[in-house]
Amino acid sequence: xxxxxxLTSSAANTLVDPVxxxxxxxxxxxxxxxxxxxxxxxxIPIRNVAMPSHYIVPLRxxxxxxxxxxxxxxxxxxxxxxxxxxxxxxxxxxHAPTSGVIRDLGQYPMTHVSGLPALAxxxxxxxxxxxxxxxxxxxxxxxxxxxxxxxQQMGLAGLGGAAFPSHAKVASSPVKTLIINGAECxxxxxxxxxxxxxxxxxxxxxxxxxxxxxxxxxxxxxIEDNKPQAIAAMQAAAANHGTxxxxxxxxxxxxxxxxxxIERLTGIEVPYGHLSAExxxxxxxxxxxxxxxxxxxxxxxxLERVVTLTGAADNPGNRWVxxxxxIAELIPEMAPKPxxxxxxxxxxxxxxxxxxxxxxxxxxxxCIIAASPALFPPPPPEQPCIRCGACAPVCPxxxxxxxxxxxxxxxxxxKAQEFHLFDCIECGCCAYVCPxxxxxxxxxxxxxxxxxxxxxxxxxxxxxxxRFEFRNYRLEREKxxxxxxxxxxxxxxxxxxxxxxxxxHAEATASGTNDRDGAASPSAPDANDAAARKxxxxxxxxxxxxxxxxxxxTEPSGENRE
Amino acid sequence: MLTALxxxxxxxxxxxxxxxxxxxxxxxxxxxxVDQIDAxxxxxxxxxxxxxxxxxxAEAIAKGEADINRCxxxxxxxxxxxxxxxxxxxxxxxxxxxxxxxxxxxxxDETRCIGCTLCIQACPVDAIVGAAKQMHTVxxxxxxxxxLCVAPCPxxxxxxxxxxxxxxxxxxxxxxxxxxxxxxETV
Numbered sequence: 159x160x161x162x163x164x165l166t167s168s169a170a171n172t173l174v175d176p177v178x179x180x181x182x183x184x185x186x187x188x189x190x191x192x193x194x195x196x197x198x199x200x201x202i203p204i205r206n207v208a209m210p211s212h213y214i215v216p217l218r219x220x221x222x223x224x225x226x227x228x229x230x231x232x233x234x235x236x237x238x239x240x241x242x243x244x245x246x247x248x249x250x251x252x253h254a255p256t257s258g259v260i261r262d263l264g265q266y267p268m269t270h271v272s273g274l275p276a277l278a279x280x281x282x283x284x285x286x287x288x289x290x291x292x293x294x295x296x297x298x299x300x301x302x303x304x305x306x307x308x309x310q311q312m313g314l315a316g317l318g319g320a321a322f323p324s325h326a327k328v329a330s331s332p333v334k335t336l337i338i339n340g341a342e343c344x345x346x347x348x349x350x351x352x353x354x355x356x357x358x359x360x361x362x363x364x365x366x367x368x369x370x371x372x373x374x375x376x377x378x379x380x381i382e383d384n385k386p387q388a389i390a391a392m393q394a395a396a397a398n399h400g401t402x403x404x405x406x407x408x409x410x411x412x413x414x415x416x417x418x419x420i421e422r423l424t425g426i427e428v429p430y431g432h433l434s435a436e437x438x439x440x441x442x443x444x445x446x447x448x449x450x451x452x453x454x455x456x457x458x459x460x461l462e463r464v465v466t467l468t469g470a471a472d473n474p475g476n477r478w479v480x481x482x483x484x485i486a487e488l489i490p491e492m493a494p495k496p497x498x499x500x501x502x503x504x505x506x507x508x509x510x511x512x513x514x515x516x517x518x519x520x521x522x523x524x525c526i527i528a529a530s531p532a533l534f535p536p537p538p539p540e541q542p543c544i545r546c547g548a549c550a551p552v553c554p555x556x557x558x559x560x561x562x563x564x565x566x567x568x569x570x571x572x573k574a575q576e577f578h579l580f581d582c583i584e585c586g587c588c589a590y591v592c593p594x595x596x597x598x599x600x601x602x603x604x605x606x607x608x609x610x611x612x613x614x615x616x617x618x619x620x621x622x623x624x625r626f627e628f629r630n631y632r633l634e635r636e637k638x639x640x641x642x643x644x645x646x647x648x649x650x651x652x653x654x655x656x657x658x659x660x661x662x663h664a665e666a667t668a669s670g671t672n673d674r675d676g677a678a679s680p681s682a683p684d685a686n687d688a689a690a691r692k693x694x695x696x697x698x699x700x701x702x703x704x705x706x707x708x709x710x711x712t713e714p715s716g717e718n719r720e
Numbered sequence: 721m722l723t724a725l726x727x728x729x730x731x732x733x734x735x736x737x738x739x740x741x742x743x744x745x746x747x748x749x750x751x752x753x754v755d756q757i758d759a760x761x762x763x764x765x766x767x768x769x770x771x772x773x774x775x776x777x778a779e780a781i782a783k784g785e786a787d788i789n790r791c792x793x794x795x796x797x798x799x800x801x802x803x804x805x806x807x808x809x810x811x812x813x814x815x816x817x818x819x820x821x822x823x824x825x826x827x828x829d830e831t832r833c834i835g836c837t838l839c840i841q842a843c844p845v846d847a848i849v850g851a852a853k854q855m856h857t858v859x860x861x862x863x864x865x866x867x868l869c870v871a872p873c874p875x876x877x878x879x880x881x882x883x884x885x886x887x888x889x890x891x892x893x894x895x896x897x898x899x900x901x902x903x904x905e906t907v
Binding site for chain 2: 218221268270271272274276540597600601603604605607608610612614615619620621622623625626627628629630632646
C-alpha cells in the first residue's frame, strides 16, 4: 500500500498553493464530490434565533468528563454565570446561556446517536437576558498556565465537532506551528465559511492570542479553495499580521480532518495515540479561535456557536445558537419542507440521524440537515463484500478497510487492532464508494466500542482480582493474629498457674508439714466442683442447641423469614 | 566407528549439560498457564464454577480437574478463549440460563438492613461497608455482581439490580446487514 501511494503521489509532490505560494504536501485517499451543496446556505448572512421556551444545558461536556453541578434547583442565574464546575484534566466549566431560573437538574435526552439521557440543567429563561459582569483575561499574553486555566473556566471546547477541551491543547505547548482549521470539507456545512466571511478579524485575533499562549512562531490558516470569499476575507484580516499565512488547499473530502490538514500543510504524519503537539503542531477550528478571542478580550464564556440549518428547507442558513437550545425548537427556524422524514446532526458523511429532537445543541453541533427521501434516498440493501478493493485507495488513513470489515464482522477485534483500526477517522469515504453498499463505518464503530468495553471489563477484573487477593490475605492475617493472641493468652495462663502453684507450694512449705493435709483438702473439692460446674454448663448448652434444631426441623425454615 | 560413537556421545553429553543448566537457570516461576487462564476469567469470584474463586478454578482447569465451560459470567466468549488457549474442544456453557443474565450489582435496602455483617463476610471483594448493628451498603463500583451476599442475608434485603445503560457504557450495535442503521448518505 505504502509504496504504491508514494508512487502515485510523487507526481503531485510539486503541489504549490497559488494564494500563499506555499508548498503543499500530498495526502492520500479522499473523495472529490460533484456537488457540495454549500450554495444553499453559504451566501446568507448569519442570523440570530428567537429565545426558546427552555434550555437544556448538559453537564457532560465530553465523553471523558461530566462537570460538577454547583447551582441549586430553583436558583436564579444570569447569562454567563458558571453552573458547572470543571475538575480534572479534561473538564471544562459550564455556563448559563441566558438569565432565568433553574427548574431541574436531571437526566435529559442527549445529542448522541444512542439517544440515551445525560445529566443536564433545565433552565427556564426570564426573557431579560441579563448578563453577569464580564471578567476579561488580565494576565500576560504568553503566560501559558494562566491562559490554560482561564480557557478552562470559560468553557472553551473545540467547535469543529469533537468538542475537545481547548485548554488541554494549550497545555501541551511549546509548539512551532499553529494551524487554524477553516477547511470545512464536509458537504452541506457552511458555518465556518460564514464565520470567516463575517468575523475574519476576530478569528485572526484569536489565532494570534493562541499563538502567543503556546509560543508558536507561525500561524497557518487552511481553507479549502472552494471558499474564495472566505479566503479573501481572511487574507484581508491577516494582512497586518506577518506571522499569519492563509493557505488555500485543494478541495477534497476529508482535507479538514485534523491529521489530514496537518499532513497537507506541514507534511507531518501524526501516528495514533500521539498528540500533534509532540510534533510541534496544534490545530484549532476557526470558531474556536474566535471564541478564544472573545473570552480573553471580552470575558465572554463559550455560550453560543454558529449552526448551519440546511437540507430540504424553505428558510435555510446559518444561525447563532446558544448551547442548550433544544433542537426541536430550532427546526421551525429553517421551515422544513413537509417531505422531511428525519434530521441529521453533522454532515452527511459523519453525521447521524438525531434519535430524540428534545436533545440540545452542544458545543460540537455544527449542522442540522433536514433530510428528505429525495435528497437522501434510503441506501440500497447491503450486499456481500466482493473484495473489489475500491475502499482502500480512498482511505485517507492508508488503511485496508475491507480487512477491517472482515475482522469486525468476525469479531476478531485483536486482528482489527493489528490492522490499525484505531487509525480510522470514521470519515466514511470507504462506505461512500463501496459498490456493495456495506455500512463499513458502522462496523468499525462497533468494533471500537467492543474493544473499549473489553478494556473496561479487563480493568475491572484486575481491580476485583486485587481486592479478592487482598481479602484472602486479610483473612489469613486475621487468622494468624487470632492464633497468636490465643497462644499468648494460653502462655499467660500457664505462667500464672505456675506462679500460683509456686506460691501455694511456698505457702505450704512455710506453714509447716503438719498442716499439709489440711491445706490440700479444701483445694481438691474446689477443683472437682469447678470441673463439675463446667460439665453441667456444657450439657445444658448442648441440650438447648438440640431443642433449637428440633424446633427448626418441625417448622419450615422459610416461615421464620420475611 | 569408535570415533563416530565418541563424537555422537560427546555431542549428546555437551547438549545434555547445556539443557540441564538451562532448565535450572531459566526455570519458569510458578505456573504460567494458571496465570493465563486466570487472566481470561472475569474475576467475579462468584463461585458458580464450584471453586472458591477464579484463581482456584484456573488452577483446577490447569490440572485438568475441571471443565472449561463452568464460568457463566465469562460467557460464551470466555469458553471460546479458554478453548483456544488450552487447545481443548469448545463446549457450550453448563449453566446457560445463568450466563444470559444482564450485568447487575447488589443493592441493599438500607431501611431493612439489621446490621448482621453476614453479607460483609460473604463478599469476596470487600465491596460492602458497614459494621455490626450498623447499616451496610454496597460500593457499586467495586461490586462484581456475584450474588454471594444475597443468600446469607437473614432479612432478604439484598436485591440484584441490572446496571442501566449509560452514555459511558453504550456500545455501537453490530450492523445487522440490513440498511436500517446506515448513517452515511449518498450526496
